[in-house]
Amino acid sequence: MVEWTDAERTAISTLWSNIDVGEIGPQALSRLLVVFPWTQRYFSTFGDLSTPAAIAANPKVAQHGKTVMGGLEIAVKNMDNIKNAYAKLSVMHSDKLHVDPDNFRVLAECITVVVAAKFGPSVFTAGFQEAWQKFLAVVVSALGRQYH
Amino acid sequence: MSLTDKDKAAVKALWAKISKGADAIGAEALARMLVVYPQTKTYFSHWPDMSAGSGPVTKHGKKIMGGVALAVAKMDDLSGGLLELSELHAFQLRVDPANFKILAQCLQVVIAIMFPNDFTPEAHVALDKFLSNVALALSEKYR
Numbered sequence: 001m002v003e004w005t006d007a008e009r010t011a012i013s014t015l016w017s018n019i020d021v022g023e024i025g026p027q028a029l030s031r032l033l034v035v036f037p038w039t040q041r042y043f044s045t046f047g048d049l050s051t052p053a054a055i056a057a058n059p060k061v062a063q064h065g066k067t068v069m070g071g072l073e074i075a076v077k078n079m080d081n082i083k084n085a086y087a088k089l090s091v092m093h094s095d096k097l098h099v100d101p102d103n104f105r106v107l108a109e110c111i112t113v114v115v116a117a118k119f120g121p122s123v124f125t126a127g128f129q130e131a132w133q134k135f136l137a138v139v140v141s142a143l144g145r146q147y148h
Numbered sequence: 149m150s151l152t153d154k155d156k157a158a159v160k161a162l163w164a165k166i167s168k169g170a171d172a173i174g175a176e177a178l179a180r181m182l183v184v185y186p187q188t189k190t191y192f193s194h195w196p197d198m199s200a201g202s203g204p205v206t207k208h209g210k211k212i213m214g215g216v217a218l219a220v221a222k223m224d225d226l227s228g229g230l231l232e233l234s235e236l237h238a239f240q241l242r243v244d245p246a247n248f249k250i251l252a253q254c255l256q257v258v259i260a261i262m263f264p265n266d267f268t269p270e271a272h273v274a275l276d277k278f279l280s281n282v283a284l285a286l287s288e289k290y291r
Contacts, residue, residue, distance in 0.1 A: 034269035035276055052270050109253065113272065116257045117264035121176075124261060126183040126200060133184055 002138050004079060011131035015115065015123075016076045024114055025069030026062035030055045031110040032103075039103055068107070075139045082142045090146035101144035108136040149277055156223050158274035163220050165266045166259060170217065173262060175209030176200070177254040185250050191243060212251070219282045226285035238289035245290060248283035255279065 004012075032039050034052045043049060046060040055061055071089065078085035093099045112133060116124045124132075151159075166173065179200035181188050195204040215233055222229025237243050256275065260267045267275075 031269045031272060035273040037273075052268075056269075109256075113256060113260045113267070117260040117267065119261075120264075121261050126180045129180055129257065130184045 002080070002082070007127060008131040008134065009079065011128045012076060012079065012135050015119070015128060015132055016073075018119070018123075019069075019115065021069040021073075022066050024111070024118065025065035025067070027065070027114045028107065028111040029061055029065035029068060030058075031114060032107050033061065035110060036103075036106045039106070042097070042099060042103075069111075072139065075135070075142070079135075082138050083145060086139070086142035087146060090143050093143055094147040101140075101147055104140040104143050108133075108140050111136065149280065151223065151274075151277055151281060155274040155277050158271055159220065159223065159278045162259075162266060162271045162275060163217075166263055167217065169262060170213040171206075171210045173209075173255065173258050174211075174213035174216075175206045176262075177251065177258045178209040178212060179205050180258065181251055181254040184254065188247055188250060191241075191247075216255075216282070219278075219285075223278070226281055227288055230282065230285040231289075234286050234289040237286050238291075245283065245287040248286055249280075252276070252279035252283065 030052075033043070033049060033055050040049050043061070043064075046064075047058060048054040049058065049061070074085050074089070075082045093101075093104075112129075115132065116129070119128075182192070182198050182205070183200075189198060192198055192204070192208075195202075197204060199205065215230075218233070219226060219230060227234075256267075256272065256279075259275070
């Protein structure tokens with residue numbers, strides 16, 4: 001059971017309420033596909049991923065970025081029970097999508113970079129960064145839990 | 149994942165933009181590392197003050213960025229260029245090499261915060277590769 005301090009809860013809800021899923025999601029996924037290009041293996045049906053510009057302009061990437069980021073909402077709404085809230089998603093990523101769970105960790109890093117760039121130093125303080133990375137670490141762990 | 153000529157050029161271009169702020173980047177990244185990854189505090193138990201803006205953190209952040217600047221300069225031969233630093237980390241400091249990755253992540257977050265328009269995905273991949281190679285060079289003498 002994850003223990004959240006009040007400060008951490010405040011940080012997560014403050015950040016989440018100011019995150020535009022339609023903006024952050026596409027940016028984070030595009031960044032993942034550029035910075036960790038082997039992740040493109042999961043998106044062979046997405047069309048042109050040949051250059052960073054193509055990736056940034058790709059509508060399927062943008063749409064999927066929104067979907068993935070939307071999945072984080074489940075965690076935000078179930079902070080005291082992320083493990084169970086993500087059980088079905090975990091099974092899906094393992095059994096249906098066959099995604100190597102290390103990808104969750106690197107996507108979380110990309111999300112963090114994009115969020116940091118968006119919010120800047122006065123909002124994304126060290127304390128907020130700690131809470132945000134802890135939150136994403138819990139999400140990553142929950143998503144990897146049902147793998148067998 | 150060795151550095152291509154394109155990677156090297158991208159890192160040098162990014163460094164040219166951020167190097168004036170290097171001391172601030174180093175101090176901020178170190179301060180954040182101590183908060184976000186509290187296990188890293190074990191290496192600094194001799195510091196009276198580990199908070200952001202404190203003397204030890206500011207001074208040490210600057211020292212770390214000096215090492216990064218050296219790595220940028222010696223990019224074509226990181227093993228050779230960072231030999232002495234590797235020996236320092238291996239035999240004296242004995243920092244667990246897993247921490248190089250942790251600090252690299254904090255550096256990237258701070259660069260994203262301070263230089264959001266310059267830290268494009270292309271710059272990010274080049275820097276990530278570069279810092280991984282720096283970590284490798286620093287780890288060389290460990291065993």
